[in-house]
Amino acid sequence: MKLLLVEDEPALRSTLIESLRQSGYVVEVAPDFVQAYEKIRLYRYDCVLLDLTLPGGNGLDLLRALKAENPAAGVLILTARDTLEDRVAGLDLGADDYLVKPFHLSELNARLRAIIRRRQFQGQHHIVFRDLLVWPERAEVLVHGESVALTRKEYDLLLYLLANPGRVLTKEAIAEHLCGDAVDTADTFDFIYTHLKNLRKKLQEKGADNYIRTMYGVGYKLSGE
Amino acid sequence: MKLLAATNRYYLGLVAVLFALASGALYYGVNAALRHEVDEQLGLHKRQIAALVQAGQPLVSTPFADQFVVSARPRRLGLTDTILRDNNEHTWVPHRQLTFRLQAQGQPRWVTLRKSLVETNDLLAVVLGIMLAVLVVLMLSVLLLNRWLSVRLWRQFYHTLDALRRYDLQQHRPLALPRPRIEEFAELNLAVTHLSERLVADYENLREFTANAAHETQTPLAIMQAQLEQLLQVSALSENPTAAPLLADLYGATRRLSRLHQALGLLSKIENRQFAKAQPLDLAAVLDEKVDQLAPLLEARGLQLHRHLEQALVLAMHPGLADSLLHNLLYNAIKHNQPGGDITVRLSAEALEISNPGPAIEGDPSRFFERFRKHHAATESPGLGLSIVQQIGAYYGFAVTYCYAAAGQRHTLRVAFRPAAA
Numbered sequence: 001m002k003l004l005l006v007e008d009e010p011a012l013r014s015t016l017i018e019s020l021r022q023s024g025y026v027v028e029v030a031p032d033f034v035q036a037y038e039k040i041r042l043y044r045y046d047c048v049l050l051d052l053t054l055p056g057g058n059g060l061d062l063l064r065a066l067k068a069e070n071p072a073a074g075v076l077i078l079t080a081r082d083t084l085e086d087r088v089a090g091l092d093l094g095a096d097d098y099l100v101k102p103f104h105l106s107e108l109n110a111r112l113r114a115i116i117r118r119r120q121f122q123g124q125h126h127i128v129f130r131d132l133l134v135w136p137e138r139a140e141v142l143v144h145g146e147s148v149a150l151t152r153k154e155y156d157l158l159l160y161l162l163a164n165p166g167r168v169l170t171k172e173a174i175a176e177h178l179c180g181d182a183v184d185t186a187d188t189f190d191f192i193y194t195h196l197k198n199l200r201k202k203l204q205e206k207g208a209d210n211y212i213r214t215m216y217g218v219g220y221k222l223s224g225e
Numbered sequence: 226m227k228l229l230a231a232t233n234r235y236y237l238g239l240v241a242v243l244f245a246l247a248s249g250a251l252y253y254g255v256n257a258a259l260r261h262e263v264d265e266q267l268g269l270h271k272r273q274i275a276a277l278v279q280a281g282q283p284l285v286s287t288p289f290a291d292q293f294v295v296s297a298r299p300r301r302l303g304l305t306d307t308i309l310r311d312n313n314e315h316t317w318v319p320h321r322q323l324t325f326r327l328q329a330q331g332q333p334r335w336v337t338l339r340k341s342l343v344e345t346n347d348l349l350a351v352v353l354g355i356m357l358a359v360l361v362v363l364m365l366s367v368l369l370l371n372r373w374l375s376v377r378l379w380r381q382f383y384h385t386l387d388a389l390r391r392y393d394l395q396q397h398r399p400l401a402l403p404r405p406r407i408e409e410f411a412e413l414n415l416a417v418t419h420l421s422e423r424l425v426a427d428y429e430n431l432r433e434f435t436a437n438a439a440h441e442t443q444t445p446l447a448i449m450q451a452q453l454e455q456l457l458q459v460s461a462l463s464e465n466p467t468a469a470p471l472l473a474d475l476y477g478a479t480r481r482l483s484r485l486h487q488a489l490g491l492l493s494k495i496e497n498r499q500f501a502k503a504q505p506l507d508l509a510a511v512l513d514e515k516v517d518q519l520a521p522l523l524e525a526r527g528l529q530l531h532r533h534l535e536q537a538l539v540l541a542m543h544p545g546l547a548d549s550l551l552h553n554l555l556y557n558a559i560k561h562n563q564p565g566g567d568i569t570v571r572l573s574a575e576a577l578e579i580s581n582p583g584p585a586i587e588g589d590p591s592r593f594f595e596r597f598r599k600h601h602a603a604t605e606s607p608g609l610g611l612s613i614v615q616q617i618g619a620y621y622g623f624a625v626t627y628c629y630a631a632a633g634q635r636h637t638l639r640v641a642f643r644p645a646a647a
Binding site (some may be wrong): 009011012014015018019022071080081083084085101102103104105106153167168170172173178179180190191194195215216217218219221 | 254278440443444446447448449450452454455457458463464466469470472477479480483487499502516518519520521522524525526544545554630634
C-alpha cells in the first residue's frame, strides 16, 4: 500500500510517517503544495493524506488535480480547520473521509483501513487475525469458522482493534471512536470497559484466545503474539 | 423625571412667585396711587369752597347730599375712611372723606367732603384680573412650547438614545449617527460615534487574537498528541508501571486541552456569527443520531431514554450547531444523572425539553450557563456545555431555561423555539 502524506508541519509529519510505516504502509511525503502537485502528477498512490492549509496553495485545489489524474486513489483530509463548509467542499470534491487535528493515530489507521478496503477490494475483503475471520461488508465475525453475534458497538470496537493490531489504543481514542468526538469526562470511560468485557467474553465462548490485552492505566492492545 | 418636566417645574415655580409678588406690588401701588389722587381732589375741593366762602358766598347745599355735608356741631377733622349705605343700589359703598372747619357768615361750620371709592376698586379688580389671565396664558404657552420643543428639538437626542439602545457590538459596525444642527447633540453624537468605533476596533482585535490563538495552539497540540501516542507504542514504556500511567495522563490532558480549544473556538464562532448557512433540519432525526452515538454511555450507566416526539419538527438551523446543541443537552443529562435514572426528551413544535433526575444543585440557576461553570470543581469537563447551548439558543432566538422540580427531583432544560415574548 503506497500512501502520499501531504503535511507542512515537520514534527507532525515525522510522527505520522513513523506511525504509518509501523502499520505497514509505504509512505512518501510532500511538505508543500508544489511538491505534492508534482508527486500526484508523476506517481500513483493508493491513498493520499491531505492537509488543507498548505504553503503555496489550497489543499482543495490539490484534491481537484488528484481526482483528475487518478480517480481511483483514496483521499483522507487532515485539517485543523473544523468547518462544515470545508468538510462538505472536501467530500463533494471526492475525498473519502475527513479528520480534524488533533486526531488519534489509531483513528487515522481505522479510517485508512476503511478507505482502502472500499477502494481496493470493492468491499470483497476479509480480515484474518489469528483464529478470527471478519467479513466487513457483511459485518460477520467468525471464530474457528463459527459465527459470533456481536452488538453494533462491540463490532465497531473489534474492527477498530483489528485496524490497529499490535498498537496500544488509548481509552480516549476508543471512547471517541465509539461515541463521536465530544466524550470528555474521565468517568465515562467505564463504558469502554463494559464493552470490552462483553466482546472478550463472546469471543472466548467460541474458543478464541484472549488477545485483547489491557494496558493498565493506558488502554488496550490487540496482541499479535 | 424628564429633563423637560424638571425645567418646566422650576420655570413655572419662578413665574408663579414673580407673578404673586408683582400682583401684590401692583395692587398696593395702584391702590395707593388712586387714594392719593382721591385725597388730592378732596383737598382741591376744600380749597375751592374755602375760597368761595372767604369771598362771602353762602354755603349752599348740593343735590349730592352724600358728598357735601355741612354741620353746625364740631366733627373730627382730617382725612378718614368711611362706609355709607347707597339706598339706590342697597349696598355699602366705601368713601373717603375730608372734614374741615369754616367761618361762614361769622358762624363756625364743619364741612365734610366725600368721594366714593367704588371706581377705584373696580379699576383694581380689572388690573389684577388681566394680570392673572396673562399669567395663566403665559404658563400654558410655556408648557405647550416645551412640549413642542421636546418633540422637535429633542428628537435628535432620542434618536441617539435609541441607536445606543439597539447597538449590538456583534454586528461589528460602529454607530452611524447623523450630525444635528444643535451643537450639544452634535457633540454627543460625535463622542458616541468615536466610542463605538473604538469598541469595534478593540473587539475586532480581541476576536482575531482569540481565533488565531486557538488555531495556532491546535498544531502544537496535534504534534504533542501524535508523538505521545507514538511514545505509548514503545513497549518498554507502555509496559512500565511507572511510565505508562504518566504517559496516559499526559495524553488525556492533551486531549482535554484540545477539546477545550474546540469548545472555545465554537463559542467564538457562534458569537462572530460565522454560521450563516441555515438549512431545514429535522430535529428528531438529529436527535436519533445523537442518541445512537451516545448509546454506549447510556448503556454503561443503566440510563433509560424516553422520547416523546409530538410531531415532525423542521427548523432552519446550521447542521453543526443543531448537532452541538443536542449533544450538549444530552451529554449534560447523562453527566448529571444518577445511576439507573432516566432521561426524558420531549420534542414539540414549541420547545425541546430534556429532563433527568438528580439531587438539587446548589447555586444560582442563572449562573449554570456561565462559562467554566462546573458542578464539581474537580471534574475534567471544562464546563462549557451549557454556555454553548445558551449561545446557540441566543443565536437562533431560542429561549433556554433551566428549572428544578424539588418534588420529583428532576432537572429540566427547556429550549423554547418561539419565545413567548416574540
